[in-house]
Amino acid sequence: MGTMKWQASRQQENIPMLSEWDAARIHNQLTFLCRVAPGPRTMHCSLWRCIIVAVSLVLLGFIFQENKEEHVEYHVSVKEKKEVIWKAVQEQISSERKNHLETFKEMQQRAPLLQHAKYRFLAGAPPQQKKLLTVGISSMQPPGGSHLLDTLRSVFEASSEPEWRSIVVLVHLSDPDPEWLNQTAANISRLFAPHIEARELLVIHGLLGGSPVPGNLSDTNHTSPCEALYSRQKVDYALLMNFASSLSDYFLLMEDHVHCSPKFVSAIYWALSAWEELPWVTLEFSSLNMSGKVFRSSDLSRLTSFFLLFLNTPAPLLLSEFRLLLAQDVPIRFTPSLFSHVGVSSTVEDSCFPVEKEQDFDEPDNPTATVVTDMEVFLDLISQYAYTLNQEDFSTLDLLKGNHLTVIMDRPQKVIRIAVLTGLNEGERYRLQQGQVELGYDPIEEPKGCAHYTLLGPLVQGNLDQRVFSEEDSEKVSCIRLLVLASQKGWVLIRQIRVWTQPEEEES
Numbered sequence: 001m002g003t004m005k006w007q008a009s010r011q012q013e014n015i016p017m018l019s020e021w022d023a024a025r026i027h028n029q030l031t032f033l034c035r036v037a038p039g040p041r042t043m044h045c046s047l048w049r050c051i052i053v054a055v056s057l058v059l060l061g062f063i064f065q066e067n068k069e070e071h072v073e074y075h076v077s078v079k080e081k082k083e084v085i086w087k088a089v090q091e092q093i094s095s096e097r098k099n100h101l102e103t104f105k106e107m108q109q110r111a112p113l114l115q116h117a118k119y120r121f122l123a124g125a126p127p128q129q130k131k132l133l134t135v136g137i138s139s140m141q142p143p144g145g146s147h148l149l150d151t152l153r154s155v156f157e158a159s160s161e162p163e164w165r166s167i168v169v170l171v172h173l174s175d176p177d178p179e180w181l182n183q184t185a186a187n188i189s190r191l192f193a194p195h196i197e198a199r200e201l202l203v204i205h206g207l208l209g210g211s212p213v214p215g216n217l218s219d220t221n222h223t224s225p226c227e228a229l230y231s232r233q234k235v236d237y238a239l240l241m242n243f244a245s246s247l248s249d250y251f252l253l254m255e256d257h258v259h260c261s262p263k264f265v266s267a268i269y270w271a272l273s274a275w276e277e278l279p280w281v282t283l284e285f286s287s288l289n290m291s292g293k294v295f296r297s298s299d300l301s302r303l304t305s306f307f308l309l310f311l312n313t314p315a316p317l318l319l320s321e322f323r324l325l326l327a328q329d330v331p332i333r334f335t336p337s338l339f340s341h342v343g344v345s346s347t348v349e350d351s352c353f354p355v356e357k358e359q360d361f362d363e364p365d366n367p368t369a370t371v372v373t374d375m376e377v378f379l380d381l382i383s384q385y386a387y388t389l390n391q392e393d394f395s396t397l398d399l400l401k402g403n404h405l406t407v408i409m410d411r412p413q414k415v416i417r418i419a420v421l422t423g424l425n426e427g428e429r430y431r432l433q434q435g436q437v438e439l440g441y442d443p444i445e446e447p448k449g450c451a452h453y454t455l456l457g458p459l460v461q462g463n464l465d466q467r468v469f470s471e472e473d474s475e476k477v478s479c480i481r482l483l484v485l486a487s488q489k490g491w492v493l494i495r496q497i498r499v500w501t502q503p504e505e506e507e508s
Contacts, residue, residue, distance in 0.1 A: 116209030122185035139256035206239035226352035286337035364498035412476035430493035431462030440479025450479035
């Protein structure tokens with residue numbers, strides 16, 4: 001009786017119901033998820049709790065795809081629905097995350113839909129040796145004209161010949177129209193012939209084997225254009241990543257309407273080198289919802305399974321939940337962005353995939369703070385110079401592992417970005433070779449600093465420039481600590497520590 005009332009209320013609110021086929025598919029996938037690594041704990045995995053998470057995510061996907069008229073007419077109610085369901089999803093996932101983390105990590109088997117995937121080579125051939133990085137692009141025939149060729153041109157123009165040798169650009173043309181497929185492949189072959197001959201560029205077309213594509217836009221079962229786009233996008237990306245999993249050590253996800261910054265490959269290489277021994281799931285090199293995210297290729301099978309499990313949920317939301325499931329609690333995002341959008345998308349795409357604009361940062365505002373250090377101090381070169389926003393800097397000599405320079409805020413701050421610069425502007429002279437930046441909380445007097453610290457990130461070529469995200473919106477930073485990870489002979493120059501904070505009026 002209670003179930004009938006709940007269903008009736010959902011129908012009155014025009015929220016689509018979950019079909020029997022979707023329910024059965026989610027039930028089967030979640031059963032597989034819970035049983036993939038049998039053990040004392042997983043043998044008693046609660047399937048019902050999994051289903052609660054699944055249904056919550058599906059409901060969230062339904063709400064995201066309401067059309068524009070409903071958004072205008074019911075703006076307040078839709079906003080309230082999103083907030084309520086978002087909180088419910090987050091709370092449920094948080095409570096279940098620890099229970100299912102180890103099980104999810106063991107999910108190496110490909111999703112059933114991908115086990116029989118079929119691929120056709122449209123241009124080029126796979127590289128003969130495993131590369132460092134696959135630049136993965138999925139493209140379909142857009143209603144307003146394609147920017148794929150411009151994106152490919154930007155990829156190769158923004159990188160050098162030595163960088164080309166460490167990457168392979170994989171393009172998945174996903175549209176089923178044979179005329180468009182052949183024409184697009186021919187254009188790519190004509191414009192980028194040297195890269196195709198060098199096996200630096202590969203163009204494919206993939207299909208899920210044994211079943212119709214769930215993202216088919218002509219499928220009348222979809223209740224809105226957004227739902228169809230969500231499904232198709234994740235199927236296309238799943239086919240792309242499934243093929244890419246054996247081509248390289250790392251995978252860079254990119255959309256087909258993106259401009260690349262010069263030397264982006266080198267920037268990603270040095271970041272990967274610095275983070276190689278540290279735990280991470282996703283490294284973000286832009287603020288775009290999809291483009292600029294780097295994954296380990298060994299994680300792609302889990303990610304594709306996750307995509308195909310929740311077809312009606314927006315992919316950016318699933319990417320966030322994916323890193324949470326694998327215990328990366330906050331985004332790791334480097335600044336400035338290496339990628340930006342180009343061109344104009346269709347009205348439907350704008351409403352379904354709103355573009356996240358790059359945040360404009362003014363000059364750093366370095367709040368009032370005291371600097372303490374156990375590094376050697378010479379003459380009048382005081383450590384406070386490292387935090388002063390002028391031409392002054394702090395030089396020290398013969399660092400030891402464990403040395404630190406700590407900025408202690410006069411009062412806790414909502415920090416949104418931190419940059420730490422060492423060495424000279426040009427070249428590698430006087431850089432701190434191995435160090436990391438940590439965020440401190442709960443200030444203490446003896447020893448002067450903070451009670452506990454969390455890692456923001458390691459220095460990349462002697463520098464760090466990262467966004468700061470907190471697990472709790474209200475969490476504020478009291479200390480910023482530069483920690484030396486290996487002893488280093490000679491002079492080291494700590495040129496400047498820059499801090500950007502969120503104004504109090506924005507916090508409220």
